[in-house]
Amino acid sequence: MKNLKMRSSAIALTALAMLLTSACGKADTTTTNSAASPSAAPSSSADAKAADAKPAAQPVKVIWWHSMSGELGKAVDKLVADFNAAHKDVQVEAVFQGTYDESLNKMKASMDTKSGPSLIQVYEIGSRFMIDSKAITPMQNFIDADKFDISQLEENILNYYSFDKKLYSMPFNTSNPILYYNKDMFKAAGLDPEKPPTTYEDVAAAAQKLSKDGKSGASFAIYGWFMEQFFANQGIEYLNNGNGRTGAATEALVNNDAGVKTLTWWKQMVDNKSASNLGRKTDDTKKAFLAGQVGMTLDSTASLRGIVSGAEGKFQVGTAFLPKPAGAGDGGVVVGGASLYILNNKSEAEQKGAWEFIKYLTTPQVQAYWSVNTGYFPITKKAYDEQLMKDNMTKYPQFKTAVDQLHATKASTATQGAVMGVFPEARQIVEGAIEEALAGKKSPKDALDGAAKSITDKIGAYNKTVK
Template sequence: MKAWKQAGLPVAMAGLMVALAACGSTNAANGGNNANKPANTEAADTAQAGGDESAAANEQANAAANPQKEPVKVVWWHSMSGELGKAVTQLVADFNASHPDIQVEEVYQGTYDDSLNKMKASLDSKSGPSLIQVYEIGSKFMVDSKAITPVQDFIDSENYDVSNLEENILGYYTFDNKLYSMPFNTSNPILYYNKDMFKAAGLDPEKPPATYEEVKNAAKALTKDGKTGASFAIYGWFMEQFFANQGAEYDNNGNGRTDTATESLVNADAGVKTLTWWKDLVDSKVALNLGRKTDDTKKAFLAGQIGMTLDSTASLRGIVDGAKGKFEVGTAFLPKPEGAGDGGVVVGGASLWIMNNKPADEQKAAWEFIKYLAQPDTQAKWHINTGYFPITKKAYDEQIVKDNMAAYPQFKTAVDQLHATKLSPATQGAVMGVFPEARQIVEGAIEEAFGGQKDPKAALDDAAKAITEKIATYNKTVQ
C-alpha cells in the first residue's frame, strides 16, 4: 500500500497542475479578471489547492518515515541431495510463500563432512550460513566451537512448548539439560527380512529373530539354494547401535554426557560379544561380507540374494517399493544378545544449528524457520516424502501420515522401536569431538577381525586405544 501511495503521488500532482492550468486559461480568456467570480468560490478553490498540497506533503513524509522493509534473509546450508534435496526445496518454497518477512535461501553443500569443513573455514570471514544442518556425530564439535546460539535460548525466551516433540529424539541433542539444536532428519536402524524366504525355509514370517542367537539360527535355515541368510554392512553406526541396545555406553563419563569423554569403551564386553557373533556369522558362511556400503547390502537384499539385512528406517520406503512384485518385506527391532539389559536405539540423522555470528534479527528469523519445520503438518510432509521420523508426535494425527502408514505398515516397527527405547546415557548416544574418525577406526577393526588379522577382542582393544588417543588430542585443543 505504501508503494502504491508513493507511485500515486506524481499522478496526483500532475492532475493538480492540469486543473490549475485550465483555470489560468479561463482567466486569460476573461482578460484575467476575477471580478465576476464569486468570492466564496475563489476561496474554496484556494482552500482545495492548499489541502491537496498538504495531503501530498503528508504522504511524502509518511513514505519517508515508513520505507518498505526488506525481508530478513536466512542462508541455510544442508546436505540433502537427490529426492531428499527436492523435498528440502519444497519445504523452503512453502515457508517463503507464507512468510513474506523472511526469505530462506537453501544451499546444498555436499556431504555432511564437506558442509562442516566449509563452515569451519567460514567462521572468521562471516561468509557462512545463518543455519546449518549437521549430522549427529558432529554435535560435540558444534557445542565446543562456541559458534552457535543454542535453540534453548529461543525456547526459553518465548516459552516455546516442546512437550509434543519426541523425547528420545530431543535426548540426543540435549547437553547439560539444554537443547542445543533442533532435530530435523531422524532415523534409526531396523532389521529387514524377506518374508517369502522365511516361508520357504520353514520359518514363521510373523516371528522375526530378536536375539543374536535367533538371527544365527534363522540365517542357517535361510542359507540354501545359492542364497545366503544375511549380510550387514561394516558400518560403525551399527556397532554404536548394538551397544545402546544392550544398555552399554560407548565412551566413559556417562557416554561423555556427565563429563567430557576421555576414553573409548568400544572394547567392552558389549563390543566383543557383538563382533564375535558377527564374525561367526561370516565364518559360518551364513552371512556375506559385502563391505562398508549399505547400498551394496540393500541391492543384495532386493535381488533376493540374502534373507536379512540391517538398514536405516529412512530406507524403508525405497526398500518396500523396490521389493514390490518380488517378495514381501518384513521389519523387526534391532537384535541383541540373549539376556541383555534394557536399552534401545540411538537416533541417527542430523539437526539444525543457528550460527551466532549473524545479526540478532537473522538468528530470530532462522528460529522462525525451525519452528515451521517442527510443525505437525510440515513434519508429516517431510516424513512421507523422505521416510525420516516426524520429530513431533502430533504428526501421526495428520491424515497423510495415517494413509502412508496404511500403505507402509512396516514403518510401525520403526515407530514402536523408537517409543520402546528407554532414554539413558547409553541410548542418548555417545558424545565426542572425534566421532567421524572413531567410526572409521571401528570399521577398520571389524574388517581386521573378519579378515583374521586379529581376533575380535584384540581388534577392539587396538581400536579403543586409537580412539582414546584421538579424544585426548581433541580435548586439549578445546580446553
C-alpha cells in the same frame, strides 16, 4: 539476543578442524515420488493503492546450508518455498553444500568471516564439535525466550541433542536402524514370517536355515553406526563419563564385553557362511537384499520406502527391532541423521529469522510432509494425527516397527548416544577393526582393543584443544 562473538582462538579452531577430519558421513538417501505437500498460507499480491506508500522494510535473509540431495533436496526446496510464501519478513535461501563432512568443513573455513550460513544442518556425530566450537547460539535460548513448548516433540529424539538439560540444536532428519527380512525366504526355509528373530542367537539360527541354494542368510554392512546401536540396544555405554555426557569422554569402551560379544557373533556367521560380508557400503547390502540373495539385513528406517518399493512384485518385506543378545539389559536405539544449528556470528535479526523457520519446520503439517516424502521420523508427535501421515502408515505398515522401536527405547546415557569431538574418525576406526576381525586378521577382542586405544588417543588430543 546479543550476537555472541566466537571465543576460540584461531589456533584452537585450526586444531579442532584438523582433528575432526572428513569421515564416512553416511547420509540416508531414500527417495520417493510422493507429491504430498504441507499447507502454506497463500501470499497476497500488493495493493495497487500502496504505490505511493513508503517502501517496505527489506525482509531478513536467512542462509541455510544443508546436505540433502536428490529427492531429499526437492523436499527441502518445497519446505523453503512454502515458508517464504507465507512469511514476508523472513526469506530463507537453502544452499546445498555437499555431504555432511563437506558442509561442516566449509563451515569451519568460514568461522572467522561473515561468509558462512545463518543456519546449518550437521550430522549427529558432529554435535560435540559444534558445541565446543563456540560458534552457535544454543537453541534453548530461543526456546526459553519464546516459551516454546518442546513437550510436543519426541523425547527420545530430543535426548540426543540435549546436554545438561539444554537443547543446542533442533532435530531435523531423524532415523534409526531396523532389521529387514525377506518373508518369502522365511516361508521357504520353514520359518514363521510373522515371528522375526529378536536376539543374536535367533538371528544366527535363522541365518543358518536361510542359507541354501546359493543364497546367504544375512548380510550387514560394515558401518560403525551399527556397532554404536548394538551397544545402546544392550544399555551399554560406548564411552566413559556417561557416554561423554556427564563429563568430557576420555576413553573409548568399544572393546568391552558388549563389543566383543557383538563382533564374535557377527564373525561366526561370516565364518560358517550363513552371513556374507559385502563391505562398508550399505547400498551393496541393500542391492543384494532386493535381489533376493540375502535373507536379512540391517538398514536405516529412512530406507524403508525404497526397500519396500524395490521389493514390490518380487517378495514381501518384513521388519523387526534391532536384535540384541539374549538376556541383555534394557536399551534401545540412538537416533541418527542431523539437526539444525543457528550460528552466533550473524545479526540478532538473522538468528531470530532462522528460529522462525525452525518453528515452522516443527509444525505437524510440515513434519508429516517431511516424513512422507523422505522416510525420516517426524519429530512432532501430532504429525501422526495428520491424514497424510495416517495414509502413509497404511501404505507402509512396516514403518510401525520403526515408530514402535523409537518409542520403546528406554532413556539412559547409553541410548542418549555417545558424544566426542572426534566421532567421525572414531567411526572409521571401528569399521577398520570390524574388517580386520571378519577377515580373520585379528580376533574380535584384539581388533577392538586396538580400536579402543586409537580412539582414546584421538580423544585425548582433541580434549587438549578445547580446555
